[in-house]
Amino acid sequence: MYKVNKFNCGGNEMSKTMNYTADQIKTLEGLEAIRQMPGMYVGSVTTDGLHHILKEIISNSIDEYINGSGDTIEVVLKKDGWVSVKDNARGIPIGIHSSGCSVLQAVFGIVNTGGKYTKDGENGYNTSGGQHGVGAKATNALSDYLIASTTREGIKQTVSFKRGQFVSEKQEKVNTKNGTCVSFKPDATIFETVEFDFKRIASLLKEFAYLCTGLTLKLRDERTDKVKEEEFFSANGLADYIKDLNKGKQTITSVMMINSEMDKSGVDIALQYNTSYGDTVKLFTNMIPNTEGTHLTGFRSALTRTINQYARDKKILKEKDDNLSGEDLKEGQTLIINLKMLKPVFEGQHKEKLNSTEGRTLTEQLAAKELRVWLENNPNDAKTIIQKALLSRKAREAAKKAREAARKKSGSVLSSPLPGKLADCQSNDPSECEIYLVEGDSAAGTAKTARCRRTQAILPLRGKILNVEKAELSKAMANAEIKSMITAFGLQVNGNQITVDEDKLRYKKIIIMTDGDVDGSHIRILLLTFLWKFARDLITKGYVYCAMPPLYKVTKGKDNTYLLDDNALAQYKAKYPGAALTVSRFKGLGEMNAEQLEETTMNKENRILKQITVSDMTIVERVVQSLMGDSVSLRKQFIEENAKEAQVDL
Secondary structure (H helix, E strand, O other), X not given: OOOOXXXXXXXXXXXXXHHOOHHHOOOOXXXXXXXXOHHHHHOOOOHHHHHHHHHHHHHHHHHXXXXXXXXXXXXXXXXXXXEEEEEOOOOOOOOEOOOOOEHHHHHHHOOOOOOOOOOOOOOOOOOOOOOOOOHHHHHHHXXXXXXXXEEEOOEEEEEEEEOOEEEEEEEEXXXXXXXXXXXXXXXXXXXXXXXXXXXHHHHHHHHHHHHOOOOEEEEEXXXXXXXXXXXXXXXXXXXXXXXHHXXXXXXXXXXXXXXXXXXXXXXXXXXXXXXXXXXXXXXXXXXXXXXXXXXXXXXXXXXXXXXXXXXXXXXXXXXXXXXXXXXXXXXXXXXXXXXXXXXXXXXXXXXXEEOOHHHHHHHHHHHHHHHHHHHHHOHHHHHHHHHHHHHHXXXXXXXXXXXXXXXXXXXXXXXXXXXXXXXOOOOOOHHHOEEEEEEHHHHHHHHHHHOOOOOEEEXXXXXXXXXXXXXXXXXXXXXXXXXXXXXXXXXXXXXXXXXXXXXXXXXXXXXXXXXXXXXXXXXXXXXXXXXXXXXXXXXXXXXXXXXXXXOEEEEEOOEEEEEOOHHHHHHHHHHOOOOOOEEEEOOOHHHOOHHHHHHHHHOOOOOOEEEOOXXXXXHHHXXXXXXXXXXXXXXXXXXXXXXXXXXXXX
16 A cells, blocks of 8 residues: 555645744754754765764864864774864964854854954965855764864863753863864764764775875774774875776876966866776865866866867867867866865855856866966877877767667657566656666566556566676667666766756666575676766666565464564574574565565565665775776775675675
């Protein structure tokens, strides 16, 4: 049974209006607004939000470093759920704030309070990632406890909070160096999990080390008996970073390094080409990671214009030839941009997108001149880049002709017909529609019987799809199963990439439902590799899920219980010691009848779906390359490094 929530717009509407009075208009004091709506400030209450509040504190120490103060940052994960961030920078000023409390208390307890609002550079912050005066306050508000201390010129001041509320403050004389230490325990009543991921934090600190040449970042994990420690330092900055990003790839040019400044702004850029068909882009503004922004637009514009002008000056492009496009030049590109500018404007507190118009202007102007110099000094690399872009254009044009021919053959110039094997759902509302990708016709038949016809579609896949990590899109499109998915999902092929237009998506849930055995896992990985490489937005925007069918059926008397995995089975047996249990293990979905499949895996009330999320693009990229690429040595190294931590994930 599927529940439908109805809103009654009937006769009591007037009474609802009359009950809405001035008494219902509330003002939230202090940090309570952040606690009430955490998603507005840290993105979510998932593990992403948890790590965001830690990043806010680390970023404050990073701001100190890039403005000339301190050279070491230490992060410690403690057994009791606390985490601390300590630096040896200049410390937070000790004194009384205009509000009447100490500066330290204001920095962590009063929203829109900070040292980055003053005129350009007069406070020592020429550039900084934090601009809103919210970051440290958000961490405080969403922590069960927070203790912040600052040391300046022999005086140490400490302030403590409980769930954002001031508790105590003390001041003492010490013989220690200047610096700041922030310790906090995330609030388990707010976050879905308060367990920090060591590898995720290590990746973040490693990234900061590449961006901040000369800065030492230390990570210590005290949560287990065997203490784990890592230290990160880079002497060559972005040159080391781009080498790391291209690990396992076949590079075809040297590294282009651009370091250019204008007034109090500047840009650091590293660019290298490899033989792959996709591109890898890492964007930063004042060391803060971004997923998109005006600095990328500015660089793409400068690169396209400069390359085309160079190609025509050197007669590589003839007068009759069309200019190369930005899409042509993206293929095989590994690009890092770190823009340093005063008062950047971001889209939201998470700072994922740089919106500053000046960001484009700065990057375009600063990059253009240096690009031309590099091309003149590296003619072989320049020729390689142009030749690869020409091949990309040729492939894009061939793919376009193939699509047009296919459309004409099908009798429609507007759209491709839906795959014949697709058992579509009845609803035309994508927000409630979902599509199950199932392994083979047998499982598909059972799934068709078990599904809710109104909202659930079934697309059977025959065999293992192509491993697209080693293929360009034109080859992938020749695979019938991949072609069926593209059409069924409502995706558009654009050049050498697949475009995810959210308004044209036919389903807002794409659910991979395969057997829990080795073959099923392999198929699942191949599907995720395809989506990651060519339709990444489906994953990053949260449309992709994996169904979690039970591994066991346990019969106790007349009662049947379905259990997800071995751990669940062990817990069940512990709950009923000595009971007469009949345990059946499902080898695959084909062993379930329609009733069982509906009850355990497809009924929206009972099923378990695992959403595929990405916390770190770089890590995912490296894992995909290691496991699915051509490099046997890289795959062997990955397995050796991770074998001890491997878990069976059903």
